[in-house]
Amino acid sequence: MKKETEPINWLAFEVAAKEKGYRLICGVDEAGRGPLAGPVFAAAVILPEGHVIEGVNDSKKLSEKRREALFDKIIDEALDFSIASASETEIDELNILQATYLAMCRAVDGLSVKPDYALIDGNRMPPLSVDGETVVKGDARSASIAAASILAKVSRDRYMLEMAQLYPQYQFEKHKGYGTKLHYEMLDAYGPCPLHRQTFLRTWYEKR
Numbered sequence: 001m002k003k004e005t006e007p008i009n010w011l012a013f014e015v016a017a018k019e020k021g022y023r024l025i026c027g028v029d030e031a032g033r034g035p036l037a038g039p040v041f042a043a044a045v046i047l048p049e050g051h052v053i054e055g056v057n058d059s060k061k062l063s064e065k066r067r068e069a070l071f072d073k074i075i076d077e078a079l080d081f082s083i084a085s086a087s088e089t090e091i092d093e094l095n096i097l098q099a100t101y102l103a104m105c106r107a108v109d110g111l112s113v114k115p116d117y118a119l120i121d122g123n124r125m126p127p128l129s130v131d132g133e134t135v136v137k138g139d140a141r142s143a144s145i146a147a148a149s150i151l152a153k154v155s156r157d158r159y160m161l162e163m164a165q166l167y168p169q170y171q172f173e174k175h176k177g178y179g180t181k182l183h184y185e186m187l188d189a190y191g192p193c194p195l196h197r198q199t200f201l202r203t204w205y206e207k208r
Contacts, residue, residue, distance in 0.1 A: 008140070008141060010052045010056075010141075010142065010143040010146070011050065011052060011142075011143055012141070012142075013025075013119050013133075013135055013138070013141070013142045013145075014047075014119070014142065014143065014144060017117045017119070017133075018049075020117075022116050022117035022131070023116055024046055024079075024113060024114070024115040024116055024117070025046065025115060025116075025117045025118070025119060025144060026044045026045060026046045026080075026108060026111060026115040026117070026118050026119070026144060026148075027044070027045050027046075027047075027118075027119045027121075027138070027142055027143070027144025027145035027146070027147060027148045028042065028043070028044045028045075028104050028107060028108060028118050028119065028120045028121065028126075028132075028145065028148050029042065029043060029059075029120075029121040029138070029139050029145050029146075029148040029149035029152050030042040030100050030103060030104060030121070030152055031043075031059070031149070031152035031153040031155070031156045032152075032156045032176075032177070033096055033100055034178060034179075035176065035177035035178045035179070035197075035200075036177055036178070036179050036183060036187075036196060036197060036200045036201060036204075037088065037160075037163075037170070037172070037177035037183075037192075037193075037195045037196045037197060037200075038088060038156065038159065038160055038163065038172075038176070038177040038195055038197075039085040039086055039087050039088060039090075039091070039103075039156070039159070040085060040086050040091060040096065040099055040100050040103050040156075041083065041084070041085045041103060041152045041153075041155050041156040041159070042083075042084055042085070042086075042100065042103035042104040042106070042107040042148075042152055043081065043082065043083045043084075043107055043147075043148040043149075043150075043151035043152040043155065044081065044082045044104075044107040044108045044110070044111055044115075044118070044148055045074065045078050045080075045081045045144050045147040045148045045151060046078060046079040046080045046081070046111065046113055046115055046144065047077070047078055047079060047143055047144050047147060048077070048078075048079050051077065051143070052143045053070070053073055053074055053077050053078075053143065053147060054073075055069075055070055055073070056070060056074070056143060056146040056147050056150065057139075057140060057146055058137075058139040058140040058146060058149060059139065059146075059149040059150045059152070059153035059154075060139075060149075060153075061140070062150070064157070067150050067153060067154050067157075068154060070150050071150055071151060071154040074147045074150060074151060075151075078147065079113055080111050080112055080113035081111070081147075081148075081151060082106075082107045082108070082109075082110035082111045082112075083107060083110075083151055083152065083155045084103050084104075084106035084107040084110055085103050085106075085155075085156075085159075086099035086100070086102045086103040086106070088194075088195060088196065088197045090102060091197050091199065091200075092197055092198050092199045095199070096197075096199075096200075097124070100126070101126035101127060104120065104126045104128070105126055105127065105128055105129070107148075108128050108129065108130065109129060114130075115130055116130055116131065117130060117131050117132055118130050118131070118132030118133075119132065119133060119135050119138060119142050119144060119145050120132055120133070120134045120135065120138070120145075121134075121135060121137075121138035121139050121142075121145045121148070121149065122134055122135075122136065122138070123136050156176070157176055160172045160173070160176040160177055161173050163177075163195055167193050167195060169186060169189070169190050170183065170186045170187075170190065170193065170195075171183075171186060172195075177195070179200075184204065187201075187204060
């Protein structure tokens, strides 16, 4: 007999933080750690207390059309939100982990409503200016982290579509900078552009 999946308590981590005495909790997530090109994005979202935005989930589990619709819904319903990034130059200078931390810190610091606690997707804690905790698979377990994952993902995808206009030969609109077969074919044909992360191309350079 198939075991029924228990419904997710999307506010469990937010409620637990409130019970510790924190008042304003933000969820934080990133998008774009793996691509060969483009910045890494991060978003921070503070939801009204007790509020779950209908349809939110890990951005990777949603269609592009659904993410786009939820993006506007999150912006409308959030108490506050902030979207930030770290450039491909910063990724090369710092490494991708530290650049991701930088984007997350920028997102939290960019909030107009200042949180006193942050829920971070993953298992590594960035050096934030507020208290917080990491939540493994948080984008599928926490309402505020899931909302942040959608804002970060949609923002990065939109940026890469803009870059596709600037660098049409790489067809960024199709792969968003990830290391697909098509992307490597375009690299072989045209070489890297200023958008590419040089530290992510070491293997490609070695094969040439």
